[in-house]
Amino acid sequence: MKTFSRVLCVCCICAVCSLLLPASAGTFASPAGSAPAEPASGTDYQTVAAGTGRAMPIVMYSQGDPAWGSYLYGGRDPMASHGCGPTALAIAVTSLSGQEVTPVDTARWSYANGYFSPGRGSVHGLIPRGAESYGLKAEKLAAITPDSFRMVLSADKLLVLLMGPGDFSDSGHFIVAYGYDDSGCILIADPASTERSLAVWPAETLIGQLSKTAKDGGPVWVLSRP
Template sequence: MEAQTGSDGNSYDAAILDTSMGPMYYYNQGDTRWSSYLYGGSDPMQQYGCGPTAAAMLISSFTNDGEAITPVTIADWSSANGYYAPQSGSYHSLIPSVLTAYGFQVESVTDHSPQNAASLLSSGHILVALMGKGSLTQNGHFVLITKLLPDGNVSIADPNSFANSTCEWELPLLMGELKKVYDSGAPLWAVSMAASNSSLS
């Protein structure tokens, strides 16, 4: 479901991205610090670790009193709590479960219109998106949609590509490429630090 070819083998230990919730650490599943770590004892993070990597960016940046939580920490949590899917990466339920466990407010977004996504980003949310075949993946891949930009485009944090995380994306394109799955709140979740009054219809 989320197997990816790993990135360029760099270490991104100093990369910070600007988001609607504030500065966020960038993690890459192909980072030399953990690319070969076996998720679930079997599957390399470089190929199967986008779920834990995406979650770790949020958790390290906005909770846990600033203590660094690496993708390996979240991969181990996922395995221990039943969210690791052998040869597929992570069950979709990992996203709401692990983020809620670490203190986030997580709500499924059923209105996938660009207008609704823009409204959520403008009100201080980050969106976790499960992408289908298209610009970012050939099968399935978790990314963070991090900020609405002044020109109406958005920035993202792609656990498999730092390059993708440093350029602008058209929101209608991303909403159109969401994976067509609807379990556990997928394919789109709105994440914030507290209960929001926003309508996520």
Template sequence: MLAVLCIGAAELTASYFLAPELFARVTAPLRSGARAAADWFDRTAEQWSALTAKAEELSSADEQTAGEPMLSDRDMLIDPSLTELRSVNGEEILTGGTIPLVYFNQSDPEWADKPYGSDNIGRYGCGPTAMAMVVSSLCDEPVTPSEMAALAAKQGYCAKGHGSYLSIVNGIARAYGLESKAIGALTVDAVYDTLLAGNMLVALVGPGHFTGGGHFIVLRGVTLTGKLLVADPVSDERSLMEWDPQLILDELSASRNNGAPLWVISPPTEK
């Protein structure tokens, strides 16, 4: 480094053209130091982003841990003429919704034990699994829950031991060029209008028919009788049931930040 400081700009310029080997040897310490500094700043920025993730966003009521729901769903109907789970070209597809939905279950052995930050997808990954379904269905390329969990953790959306921060929905949607916003009015008509316009809804629900705590699900369509079709990241069976829209609205989380409890996800805008 001292050698570089003791050589003037003119001498360095001359050696660059007349003695490139000398130039490389003299400037090696400087270039190495610059690379190290750049690497340090990159790592520091990433660590700072993770450290300053929105820890204040997640209330205890919204913590997501896979488990049994508080209420039974045994009275809900399954009608194969309305929706089915089909295997198409190696993907599991839920039919009958706004568009065919690529379905993933967070407890699938293929990724249940894969990491979500320092946790695992099977127990804490309803957020990235729900977003993997939305992105895979609305974009050109499928994204698995393990891939989505890795991205979400890197961007600071993993709430260690508690699931995901609510900012995961807007953040991941934006990362894939999707439009995401709060629905506005939490009414049955607003849900109908949103789904019938070709959008999907990501819902954060609280204790009830889907969970005993907090849980992300996807609302994916409306039946001719006005029931809702969903995609539940932890239950194939509940994903095949018809749901009363008011029941789902009644079980939404009480949180009202970062777009919660109901996000409208729209396909990429044509350019």
């Protein structure tokens, strides 16, 4: 499988999250034996869960997409390196509401409403407040367990996770969980990596790598239709 270069996180101080991505960010991986492909912006991206699994169709965006990867978040920081928050929010809003909301739209909203942090990325409150601004319901997941993940995802809701150091980041990174397979592993949309998005993740692995410094109801938010 064609892979991404390693993702490095700049910093995550208290309520801030950002990523530093290599120049190859936005290149999508393809399954072994198939030709590489570049999905168009907003391509439907769904892993079909078999057996007792459950997955809702979502629209997948990459923060490094050529359509907006060089867009300057807050007028100064490229989306490809600092846009995981707006991109995760755009995935959730577009998938749940049916509105076509791009990462640029959510980045502009974030900046206009004070959720952009220069050089650092996004204030954590971007996820709940941004979701509510687009008409979604946002809640804190109080009991963070594998069973609670699967229960929420069974109800056609999405989880936005703020990850800490580990497989996703050296410090902090927003991803979206949208289902689980028949073994109970979680299906995710990672704004920075199609390779990680194509993998399935034990809920225990994700829970063990959640941010320990999350604010504003994090590190796990439940987003749903009102």
